[in-house]
Amino acid sequence: MAASIALVDDDRNILTSVSIALQAEGFVVRIYTDGELALKALIDNPPDLAVLDIKMPRMDGMELLRRLREKIPMMPAIFLTSKDDELDEALGLALGADDYITKPFSQRLLIARIRAILRRLDMSGRTDGEEGATPAEKIVRGRLEMDPARHRVTWGGREVTLTVTEFLILEALAQRPGFVKSRDQLMDTAYQDDVYVDDRTIDSHIKRLRRKFRAVDSDFKAIETLYGVGYRFSEE
Structure with a gap:
């Protein structure tokens, strides 16, 4: 089954271009233009991974991730942050993001980061008897x-x-x-x-x-x- 990716960003150009690129790679993509719109939808139907812009009106990406972590602690998340904004990066990682990418960014880089996180999640979630799995010792x-x-x-x-x-x-x-x-x-x-x-x-x-x-x-x-x-x- 194709992995589902949620994109949350108030920049419609980014939403359009990134969603097209991800769909071309076989992902199922859901897009949201702000944090408030995304919050309930992501809690009700969690994606496999979320890509969140930090600076958005009404509810920024950090507040969105904080609230999502209360309901879905293990959902992977990547932050999109302004170039050279170290404060955003530090706060984003402190809140539990698995990764961050600075704007402007390469779509190829974003796709590579997404695939790397999903692959790690797949490997950590495998149990004995599943295809490709090896016994995971405590x-x-x-x-x-x-x-x-x-x-x-x-x-x-x-x-x-x-x-x-x-x-x-x-x-x-x-x-x-x-x-x-x-x-x-x-x-x-x-x-x-x-x-x-x-x-x-x-x-x-x-x-x-x-x-x-x-x-x-x-x-x-x-x-x-x-x-x-x-x-x-x-x-x-």
Whole structure:
């Protein structure tokens, strides 16, 4: 079945050109001209992935994603943001976006990012017995338990809801506790298909991971920073 993509942007030129490009790639596309129009529709009928413009009238993309996350925590989202607007990028990632792209953007790049996220989601969602699947073993590291087959994470028995990108970054760190992963290695884990992201993106995902775990355990310190080198997971 073709994946469904929701485009939310107040720029009708972008909606038209991007929707045509995505439909040509085999996606089912739904378009919305502002956040308020999109909110109820996406909650009632969630897409496989949403592409959200940040700056829109009535309800901007960040408020839209915040409300969507309350109802659909695992829905992947990509933000479209103004060129060189670092504040938008940081806030967007902090709210749980899986990725962001700055305007003006290449449609080829957007399609590559969409396919990469959907592929990661498909791989993390496969269970034993499904075509192409391999047995997904649970990862237990101290108080951390990760179940890739169910995309479920707990810390000390308390569930922590992660996006696809956050899950993959944490999984890469937890697979070899005590070993350092550079930002480049984490990029390769979370962003395949030669899709370029910068160091700031990985740092933002790490900050959000820490914030989510500290919400269930204020003493959480398992993700360590080695300045100038990268990150590692400690079993504490």
